[in-house]
Amino acid sequence: MDAVGWRLRPAKRIDSRLSGGDVPEAAIRVKHLTKSFGPQTILEDITMDIPKGAITVVLGPSGTGKSVFLKHLVGLLKPDSGEVWVGDQNVPALSEKELYAVRKRFGVLFQDGALFGSMDIYDNTAFPLREHTRKSDSEIRQIVMEKLDLVGLVGAEKKLPGEISGGMKKRAGLARALVLEPEIILFDEPDSGLDPVRTSFLNELVLDLKQQLGSTMMIVTHHIPSARQVADYIGLLFRRNLVSFGPKEDMFTSKDPVVKQFLAGDTVGPIGMSEEKDAPAADDEDTEETSEIVVRAASG
Ligand SMILES: Nc1ncnc2c1ncn2[C@@H]1O[C@H](COP(=O)(O)OP(=O)(O)O)[C@@H](O)[C@H]1O
Ligand SMILES: [Mg+2]
Structure with a gap:
């Protein structure tokens, strides 16, 4: 069985406590995934092992590439470089036929619902x-x-x-x-457009599913109370990177300024109003510590 290697750059402070017996098995292993559309790099060198049978919540400002990330997991988008392993199959390298078989293992709810009209x-x-x-x-x-x-x-x-x-x-x-x-369920903002009561029902449903099916789930949401309620693990995408990823408890007590600001919904901190527009060039801050990101007020 594969052990999860928590080889995440800025997130390593959070993940360093996970070792030996604490390391969960991975359902999906994403390695060095990079994706650009034209001149715009959306995801850069993302490495992440998605724990099996657990609920991983993905957070991040709008337009950071959360939906793009999910689409790579089921082969709807191909990375410019990097790998996505589901079991012993590398999704970007599969033929259409093989991809069809892999997709049977997934249940996917995309952001737009995508029902046949x-x-x-x-x-x-x-x-x-x-x-x-x-x-x-x-x-x-x-x-x-x-x-x-x-x-x-x-x-x-x-x-x-x-x-x-x-x-x-x-x-x-x-x-x-x-x-x-399905073994693996991907939900892209399942709660957007739902009232608070429906959202709570949805969260209960998600927890029931985990219990009944033992499915691996990845949920993109902006709703922090939902993350608190359902997540086992939380990952935060910010400026092309997975800036932090770890057990929920660690994320909610994190000192990382990006994580703290996002989970608190604060206006003051590294995350600005129009994040995808005013981010500095890629090379500026893609180093070891997220704290290198300049702290500034959101609205100027
Ligand atoms: N098929 C596509 N072609 C070109 N640009 C795209 C495509 N899909 C997404 N993008 C761009 O990638 C960025 C991330 O989008 P998305 O993953 O939808 O963000 P979010 O984190 O809000 O889900 C956005 O700037 C979006 O415009
Ligand atoms: Mg989206």
């Missing part, structure tokens, strides 16, 4: 089962209705995505992500 909620939810399994219609019905019940959408099966609210679309996407009972 012309299919009703039932057919949207049933889609992965019809696509990837040989289950009978009645078996499919049982699974679909169970998942729709889980997300509170029984009664809405016949509705088209255009006829339901944003929150309901999220939950339909969630049901669809779960029908194959």
Whole structure:
């Protein structure tokens, strides 16, 4: 079994306590992942082992590349360099056919929900089962209705995505992500557009899933109380880098200025108002310590 190597540059103060028996097994190993779009480098040399059977929450200012990162894990984007290992397969190196097989292990809820507009909620939810399994219609019905019940959408099966609210679309996407009972679940801002009560239900659901399926989950959210409630591990993306990654408790007691500011939602600190625009050039601060990032007030 693979041990997780916590080889993270600025995050090493947090992770250094994890050694020997404390080191979790990895479900996905990301190595030196770098991605640019045109002249803009979005992710730079990201190395991260995503712990198996645990919930990892990914935080970071808008536009830092959280969604781009998730898309690399399922091969929807190819890195300029670096590797993404799921078991013994390096996702960027796979053929379409191999990729198809690897994707069966994932349940994914993307930020935009991505339901098929012309299919009703039932057919949207049933889609992965019809696509990837040989289950009978009645078996499919049982699974679909169970998942729709889980997300509170029984009664809405016949509705088209255009006829339901944003929150309901999220939950339909969630049901669809779960029908194959995946080993690995990726949620990209599952709680955006949900009211606080729905968000709490969603968090309970996530914790139930971890318990019932033992799935590895990676959740992108901006909702710090959710991170506090569900995370086992928290990673923070900031200016192309994974600036910190470690057990939740360590992150919430971290002295790192970026981590502290983000978790507290403070306006004063290294994170500015329009982060992706006013970040200094790549080479300036990509060194050993995040504290090298100049501290300044957010609004000027
Ligand atoms: N397919 C793409 N082509 C070009 N630029 C992209 C593409 N996808 C994302 N980007 C850019 O990459 C950056 C990170 O985007 P994203 O991962 O969506 O951020 P977030 O952290 O908010 O999820 C943004 O500047 C976005 O405009
Ligand atoms: Mg995003």
